Amino acid sequence: MLNVQEIQEIIKLIDKSSITEFTYETEGATVSLKKSSNAETDVAGQAGSAPLVQQPVSKEAPIQPQPSQQGEEAKQAAAKPDDKESDKGAGIDYDYEIVSPMVGTFYEKPAPESDPYVSKGSKVSDDTVVCIVEAMKLFNEIEAEVSGEIVQILVEDGELVEYGQPLFRVKKQ
Known part of the structure; x- marks a missing residue:
């Protein structure tokens, strides 16, 4: 295989x-x-x-899940309005959210004994790998797709994530 x-x-x-x-x-x-x-x-x-x-x-284009894969929770997450304005009031200033392109398990580092790909304050470019999302025993590297600074990490290592769920907030540079 x-x-x-x-x-x-x-x-x-x-x-x-x-x-x-x-x-x-x-x-x-x-x-x-x-x-x-x-x-x-x-x-x-x-x-x-x-x-x-x-x-x-x-x-090139956002990935849409197959209709059979997209549950009610994923539909609600994709349809959810942007909370950017309310979060700015809470002191979080960001321009872009890196979202999960699939349902799976979020991993912040390539191996249990390794350092995380990024942390709060890390500088990223559009091709910087920021995490891995495991789906069906396949480990998918997620790239930032934007240049800037990580201002917030929204999920914990090992947490299950949904399609379209925000993972990181980035202040563009």
């Missing part, structure tokens, strides 16, 4: 090419990628009879 880095590399190559579908089969496992017309990328794989649905992080 392909490892996460190989799958991410394939996703990047397909995203940059005119290929719209890709399937890889080996040892009873299948990885299928299909690029839809609105720049969303869906990855579906199967190991035996257990289906796997994974959506990679993309800088």
Whole structure:
């Protein structure tokens, strides 16, 4: 089976090419990628009879979950109005929120004994990895997608996160 880095590399190559579908089969496992017309990328794989649905992080367009994956809580989080103004009154000044592109488990560091990717006050650029979100045993590195300073970390290490849930607040520079 392909490892996460190989799958991410394939996703990047397909995203940059005119290929719209890709399937890889080996040892009873299948990885299928299909690029839809609105720049969303869906990855579906199967190991035996257990289906796997994974959506990679993309800088080009926000990723929308499959309708079957999006529960009421995710719909409410996505539809929730921006709390920026009320938080500014509480002393939090920020320009941008880094949100979870999928449902999964938030990890602030690459390994239990490692230092966190970022902390409050860390400077980030658009390609800085700020955390990992684990979904279905796949570890997805989440990039800042903006240059600035982390002013607030909104979730704890090991916490379950929803699609669209804010993870960090950033003051743009």
